[in-house]
Amino acid sequence: MSTNGKDGANGSNGKHGANGTHGGKDGEEKFLNPTPMLDNLETGEWPSFITGFKKLAERTQKPMLRGIMDQLEYSYETNMGYWKGGLVGVTGYGAGIISRYSMIQDKFPEAKEFHTMRFQPAPGSHYSTRNLRAVCDIWEKHGSGIIATHGQTGNLMLQGIEESKVQECFDDMNQIGWDLGGAGATVRTGSSCVGPARCDDTCYDTLKLHDKVLSHFTAYVHRPELPYKMKFKFSGCPNDCVNSVMRSDFAVIGTWRDEIGVDPEGVKNWIDENGMDTLVNQVISMCPTKAITLEGEDLNIDNKSCVRCMHCINVMNGVLHIGKDRGVTILMGGKNHLKVGVMLGSVIVPFMKMETEEDMDNLVELAETIIDWWDENAFDHERIGETVERIGMKRFLEEVELEVDPNMVNQPRDNPYFKTPY
Amino acid sequence: MSVKVKREYKTVESGPFDYWEELHPVVRKNYMKWVSHSNPRPGLLINTAESGDVLYTVRAGTQRQNTVDTLRFLCDIADKYADGYLRFTIRNNVEFMTPNEENIEPMMAELEAAGFPVGGTRNSVTSVAHTQGWLHCDIPATDASGVVKSIMDELIHEFRRAEMPAKVRLSTSCCAINCGGTADIALVVRHTRPPRINHEALANTCEMPKVVARCPVAAIRPTTVNGKPSLMVVEEKCMYCGACFGACPSMEINHPEHSKFAIWVGGKNSNARSKPTAMKLVAHGLPNNPPRWPEITEAVKTILYAYKEGAKPWERVGEWIERIGWPRFFELTGFEFDEHMIDDYRHARTTFNQSAHVRF
Numbered sequence: 001m002s003t004n005g006k007d008g009a010n011g012s013n014g015k016h017g018a019n020g021t022h023g024g025k026d027g028e029e030k031f032l033n034p035t036p037m038l039d040n041l042e043t044g045e046w047p048s049f050i051t052g053f054k055k056l057a058e059r060t061q062k063p064m065l066r067g068i069m070d071q072l073e074y075s076y077e078t079n080m081g082y083w084k085g086g087l088v089g090v091t092g093y094g095a096g097i098i099s100r101y102s103m104i105q106d107k108f109p110e111a112k113e114f115h116t117m118r119f120q121p122a123p124g125s126h127y128s129t130r131n132l133r134a135v136c137d138i139w140e141k142h143g144s145g146i147i148a149t150h151g152q153t154g155n156l157m158l159q160g161i162e163e164s165k166v167q168e169c170f171d172d173m174n175q176i177g178w179d180l181g182g183a184g185a186t187v188r189t190g191s192s193c194v195g196p197a198r199c200d201d202t203c204y205d206t207l208k209l210h211d212k213v214l215s216h217f218t219a220y221v222h223r224p225e226l227p228y229k230m231k232f233k234f235s236g237c238p239n240d241c242v243n244s245v246m247r248s249d250f251a252v253i254g255t256w257r258d259e260i261g262v263d264p265e266g267v268k269n270w271i272d273e274n275g276m277d278t279l280v281n282q283v284i285s286m287c288p289t290k291a292i293t294l295e296g297e298d299l300n301i302d303n304k305s306c307v308r309c310m311h312c313i314n315v316m317n318g319v320l321h322i323g324k325d326r327g328v329t330i331l332m333g334g335k336n337h338l339k340v341g342v343m344l345g346s347v348i349v350p351f352m353k354m355e356t357e358e359d360m361d362n363l364v365e366l367a368e369t370i371i372d373w374w375d376e377n378a379f380d381h382e383r384i385g386e387t388v389e390r391i392g393m394k395r396f397l398e399e400v401e402l403e404v405d406p407n408m409v410n411q412p413r414d415n416p417y418f419k420t421p422y
Numbered sequence: 423m424s425v426k427v428k429r430e431y432k433t434v435e436s437g438p439f440d441y442w443e444e445l446h447p448v449v450r451k452n453y454m455k456w457v458s459h460s461n462p463r464p465g466l467l468i469n470t471a472e473s474g475d476v477l478y479t480v481r482a483g484t485q486r487q488n489t490v491d492t493l494r495f496l497c498d499i500a501d502k503y504a505d506g507y508l509r510f511t512i513r514n515n516v517e518f519m520t521p522n523e524e525n526i527e528p529m530m531a532e533l534e535a536a537g538f539p540v541g542g543t544r545n546s547v548t549s550v551a552h553t554q555g556w557l558h559c560d561i562p563a564t565d566a567s568g569v570v571k572s573i574m575d576e577l578i579h580e581f582r583r584a585e586m587p588a589k590v591r592l593s594t595s596c597c598a599i600n601c602g603g604t605a606d607i608a609l610v611v612r613h614t615r616p617p618r619i620n621h622e623a624l625a626n627t628c629e630m631p632k633v634v635a636r637c638p639v640a641a642i643r644p645t646t647v648n649g650k651p652s653l654m655v656v657e658e659k660c661m662y663c664g665a666c667f668g669a670c671p672s673m674e675i676n677h678p679e680h681s682k683f684a685i686w687v688g689g690k691n692s693n694a695r696s697k698p699t700a701m702k703l704v705a706h707g708l709p710n711n712p713p714r715w716p717e718i719t720e721a722v723k724t725i726l727y728a729y730k731e732g733a734k735p736w737e738r739v740g741e742w743i744e745r746i747g748w749p750r751f752f753e754l755t756g757f758e759f760d761e762h763m764i765d766d767y768r769h770a771r772t773t774f775n776q777s778a779h780v781r782f
Contacts, residue, residue: 037712037713038713040713040714041568041571041572041713041714043575044571044572044575044576044578045537045539045575045578046483046485046539046570046571046574046575046578047483047484047485047492047537047538047539048485048571049485049486049487049488049567049571050571052485052487052488052489052491052492053487053489055489055491056489056490056491059491068557072556072557072565075556075565076556076565076568076712076713078678079564079678079679079681079710079712080676080678081555081556081559081560081561081562081563081676082556083558083559083560084560084671085560085671090433091429091433092433093433098558100558100560114558116558119439120437120438120439121438121439122438122439122440122441122444123438123441124441124509125509125510125511125512126441126444126445126507126509127444127507127508127509127510128443128444128506128507129497129500129501129506129507129508130506131439131444132493132496132497132508133494133497136490136493136494136497137490139490140490145489145490145491146487146488146489147488147489147490147493148486148487148488148554149484149486149488149493149510149514149516150486150510150512150514152551152552152553152601152602152603154512159487159557159558167429170433171429171431171433174431174433174434174436175431177436177439177440178436178439179434179435179436179437179438179439189438190438191512194509196453196454196456197445197446197449197453198449198456198459198467198469198477198479198519199456199459199469200456200457200458200459200469200470202454202456205454207441210438211437211438211440211441214437214438215436215437215438218435218436218437219435221437222435238692238693238694239692239693239694240691240692240693240698241512242512243512243603243604243691244691245691245693245698246603246604246689246691246698246700247603247604247691253693281734281735282735282736286695286736287695288695288696307693308693309693309694309695310692310693310694311694311695311736314694315736317458317459317460318457318458318459318460336599336600336601336603336604337598337599337600337663338598338599338638338663338665339636339638339663339665340638340768340769341767341768341769342604342700342701344698344699344700379635380632380635381632381635381636381669
């Protein structure tokens with residue numbers, strides 16, 4: 001299937017990233033111009049993106065790649081970046097292509113255009129080689145051949161294409177099932193942990209919910225009509241492997257309401273294997289709410305005090321288990337520094353069942369209500385966490401009709417200045 | 423002259439790629455029915471299902487900025503040892519799943535021989551979450567990919583082993599927006615001067631009210647320069663966040679000398695033990711020094727090895743510092759606590775010590 005997989009693959013000569021050699025034999029004419037600064041990044045054992053780029057360029061002889069290497073070398077020399085944005089899109093969509101024009105086109109005309117196409121991978125970033133090879137073939141045909149796996153929001157990023165080829169490339173990708181991701185003031189591409197594919201700690205089907213939510217909001221993904229970006233992330237348990245609490249506006253984290261499962265025989269075997277001191281020092285004394293006590297060799301867990309942090313289950317995997325009455329906690333408002341400073345998401349729904357289609361529809365409906373509220377109330381370029389901080393959580397909860405719950409706060413307010421109806 | 427060809431194809435707004443056919447058959451068979459997992463050695467995960475099926479996952483580091491060639495090589499590995507399936511983690515590692523135990527050794531050997539280090543599981547220093555940099559971003563002050571390559575060249579043995587007290591997450595970001603995200607140790611560019619304004623270009627390229635509104639401290643005001651409308655920055659107010667540059671490239675915030683690195687520690691997304699926490703500033707003004715950024719790698723190693731030496735099992739970097747206290751952290755690392763590390767922005771009071779709990 002691959003057009004030229006063997007010749008250029010890093011693995012085929014066993015020298016990928018491990019040394020400074022690159023395409024072409026010594027003494028032969030090289031396609032690329034010298035890049036002495038970048039060549040510094042070819043030594044050392046960690047995989048070298050520079051070696052990869054150079055091999056790709058020498059094999060495919062695409063002028064764009066030579067221009068990119070020249071401009072990147074120039075950035076390394078001058079300590080500055082040289083890209084500016086613009087407007088590039090595909091028919092019917094207003095987002096998904098990140099356009100880049102060089103500010104120094106006269107210097108490096110081959111790198112004049114270097115647009116990126118963001119595509120939404122399968123939830124959990126799972127691939128069949130059939131699919132990934134097809135993507136590689138389409139991308140080599142239309143674009144530079146550089147692919148980032150993956151962007152920080154979760155997109156497969158095809159980096160480096162000219163505007164004139166964007167539509168054809170999209171059409172080819174779309175015909176094999178790929179759709180663009182979000183950019184700018186849109187619902188952004190989602191991200192989900194490995195979840196039910198492999199993990200025994202997952203409290204709901206992260207892949208399915210990801211698919212359902214992002215499919216529902218697909219019009220918002222492709223058309224920038226919102227105040228700013230809106231990110232969804234789906235973690236199967238409170239270990240939060242996709243970092244949803246700070247990296248998404250709408251974090252869906254799996255949890256359970258009933259008791260932690262304990263296998264008493266397993267506990268005894270675990271103690272035999274790891275020692276009583278390990279149990280005391282690494283499990284019991286590290287429980288954040290002191291919910292575990294020891295009676296002989298039996299663990300007693302006070303499930304009413306347990307906060308579902310996952311620590312004891314992580315340490316004693318296979319012996320302790322997540323509960324059976326499972327669902328999700330929703331935290332809203334996570335974002336990074338700009339503009340009010342970093343914010344972590346906070347609880348807006350302590351527990352919601354997430355097993356049936358109807359449960360998932362309820363979550364989608366809630367998300368839609370919340371996005372509508374934000375759309376009506378936000379300033380331009382304001383993330384939902386900032387909007388809620390400005391307007392007040394009390395008013396937000398009231399207007400989207402969410403029931404207040406003490407799980408939403410660390411403590412009740414400690415000042416008396418609030419208004420009550422009279 | 424370009425001739426418009428009528429487009430026949432009609433877009434299908436299909437959303438995320440369909441996941442079911444992308445899953446390994448053993449995954450499909452045991453979907454939602456897993457009972458336990460273990461990590462017997464770095465780079466290997468073992469998952470057991472209710473049915474008794476066992477799935478082995480081999481994890482390896484990649485350069486993230488891949489090419490069709492490197493991805494085709496990873497596909498070759500997947501076809502040979504993992505029935506034609508693979509996946510990527512959020513920290514740019516690649517994973518291959520197989521029910522065949524005998525595939526593990528040759529697969530690991532072939533990945534290592536090809537330069538893809540096997541590891542990144544459990545208590546390792548795994549791959550660095552990072553941003554685009556000079557290759558593609560329109561507002562970067564550095565090249566995160568190069569910084570990451572430089573750091574991981576020095577820490578690759580910590581990726582291959584799993585000898586840290588707990589997992590260690592690193593991130594690198596090319597501007598204060600911090601797309602790399604929160605981490606145990608994060609390296610983030612911080613500008614140290616107000617933007618220089620390109621008045622010639624500004625009026626033609628920027629929507630001025632949007633730029634004014636973008637400033638978090640209301641430091642940008644309309645003005646007239648050479649008879650043309652433009653903007654000015656109140657320098658006493660500006661804290662160099664660079665938000666205006668994102669809205670208007672004429673607010674030139676990047677500077678070859680004055681864009682520096684800052685180091686942040688103790689960020690944590692997981693709920694295990696302590697609640698998730700934001701990361702905190704422990705060093706700033708470090709040089710942005712391509713192509714190898716030696717000062718950054720040195721600082722990361724200083725923090726990392728103080729942590730490795732002093733933390734208890736399962737303690738993340740932030741939890742270790744929480745226990746030993748900030749004075750001790752600065753003492754152990756030799757970093758200097760200065761007045762800029764006392765917050766004076768919004769939410770500042772939540773970071774003050776409102777107690778007589780003092781360490782000596």
